[in-house]
Amino acid sequence: MNKFGTRSEVQPVTHIDEAAVKDLLAEFGSPVFVLSEKQLRRNYQYAVRAFRTRYPRVQFAWSYKTNYLNAVCRIFHQEGSWAEVVSGMEYDKALLNGVPGNRIIFNGPHKTREELRRAAENDSLIHLDHFDELYALLELAAELPRRPRVAVRVNMDTGVYPQWDRFGFTYENGQAWNAIQRIVASGRLALVGLHCHIGTFMLSTKAYAVAAGKLCDLALNCRNTLNTPIEYLDLGGGFPSTNSLKGAYLPGTDTAPSVDEFAEAITSTIQSCGFRPDELPLLILETGRALVDDAGYLLGTVVANKRLADGRRATILDFGVNLLFTSYWYDHKISPAGDFSHHTEETVLYGPLCMNIDVVRESVSLPLLNPGDQLVVHKVGAYNMTQWQQFIHLRPNIVLLDAQSRPHLVRQAETLEYLQQLEQVPAHLQAVNLP
Known part of the structure; x- marks a missing residue:
């Protein structure tokens, strides 16, 4: 103008x-x-570089629901990405795309008993969404030769509203800590991770810093109180693309933070939370939209x-x-x-x-x-x-x-x-x- x-x-x-x-x-x-395959690979390599230059242990897991065309998934898997799935159908697609079972993260609020059994037998990472799912997996675990590897999905107040509290266990009211204690006390499940997904098309880097801080608080309590070290923190997805939202005053190119900015907020928070250098957890990202849009x-x-x-x-x-x-x-x-x-x-x-x-x-x-x-x-x-x-x-x-x-x-x-x-x-x- x-x-x-x-x-x-x-x-x-x-x-x-x-x-x-x-x-x-x-x-x-x-x-x-x-x-564009060239753009897909460029986006992935840029995101990995943004995090790995700031933090020693980083792993991306491709969000299948964002785009589960086999060709797209295989590009990201060739680049080194694990698979993050939210249904039995997506889980089967990941296996057919050659992803080893122990490199599949199984999220979502609806996993059938048979799907839980398959995921456990394949040594996949099962992210628990609610107590009913926890109880079902505890029953199944009694029949399995090894303990299923699980993470607790946590929802929390990050200062962005409305709060995404539909999925997972709530941090502020103690529900997440309750779930963690039950898992550890059972002896039937191996608690290896903590996970959150605070929203979609998030424009606040500060919200991710808050989320990372609360996951770190839970992880340190697990180590100090329950003698259970947490192997990884999964900060989920939600990074925006540069599309323009309806009703926005400015275009998306002017309002969406860069992956570098998100990486700085997340990694600096984790590194300042009190972990020793040799016990820093693996950082997992489930970035979808920002890599493919x-x-x-x-x-x-x-x-x-x-x-x-x-x-x-x-x-x-x-x-x-x-x-x-x-x-x-x-x-x-x-x-x-x-x-x-x-x-x-x-x-x-x-x-x-x-x-x-x-x-x-x-x-x-x-x-x-x-x-x-x-x-x-x-x-x-x-x-x-x-x-x-x-x-x-x-x-x-x-x-x-x-x-x-x-x-x-x-x-x-x-x-x-x-x-x-x-x-x-x-x-x-x-x-x-x-x-």
Whole structure:
């Protein structure tokens, strides 16, 4: 912005890495998700460097729920990441992706008895969420040849509200310490870690310092009171990407702390809590969104334009909230993929669904786009490919660009045959005879 007004920030995006957008759309159809392997590896290596230059023992565990495409998971596993899963389905995916059982962290509030048994037999790290789960595992442990390795998930007041107290045991009311004492007193479980996940898209580094301090307090009490040293502290995930939240005054690039800032807050707290250098616990991070969001793109095409009753310009796209779930809380950056008019207008971007809630952007200043024009939506790598829906339209291809920008189809577009393969029609409904 200057004294002459606001200059348009719209710039054409013709390539992702070195791959032409028009070529990708021509080969794989519209819409299509595109992931950059180069960016995924860069993000991971930067995050690891940020923590390991500040703390001697660090391990990342890829958050499967953020994006559990096998190709994405295997990139992070090749880089050295463990797996962090929150369901039996994700646990099985991690095993199929070649992750050893003792390198899988099993989180989540719902683990069946059979899933607990499998995780224990595979020597996985089981993070306990509530007392009922603790009691179930204690029963199972009596039948197992070795003690299951467990951690206690802790929720706490970090000064960020509303407090995430749905998951785990509460620190402030003594519930977490109660759970710890029961585990140690039982003799059936091996308490090896403490875990927290204080929220999602967290913009406060101070909150992580508070969380790290409270986990350290519990760990030191375990050592001093229960003679049980804690092997690791898991600070969970929640680091934000640089997407812009709806209603935010400033863009995400200006408000999201860097991974370096989070690393400084967490590691300096742990190192100042009273551990001897030789007993510093392993620090585990379950970072998801911050590693994958900016490596993902959604390419699509303009379907039509129209004027709404109040005179606003509306543009209909061939993708909507069925694919771009995060458009409910982000104002995604959207760029034209080719030449465009420099005349801009505030526009509502709708998807193709026959639903009034199918709004990709409620208001965005864009050039006057025509049917057939192509668009690029930025920073869509987190959650959209796990929370997308088959609704009205089939889900599209997903493409990975490798280090040489060569495209690889990593998930095929759905077909009607695929959609219907699990359906069964009762015999009395086989014939349809319309009058």
